[in-house]
Amino acid sequence: MLRKAILNILDKDSLADFMTILKEPDLDQFNLPEVRFTIESPAAIVIPIAIYA
Incomplete structure (x- = not known):
């Protein structure tokens, strides 16, 4: 899920944090x-490779 996201660079411990x-x-x-x-x-x-109209 994180393939093209900035969170992809984080390791599992950082993601857990x-x-x-x-x-x-508070949130x-x-x-x-x-x-x-x-x-x-x-x-x-x-992954869609084409859209036909």
């Missing part, structure tokens, strides 16, 4: 969705 920051009580007012950095198998990536 990032998640603890997002779960702080509850923003109603943030749950963030997952990994997708468990079975999974597939679908």
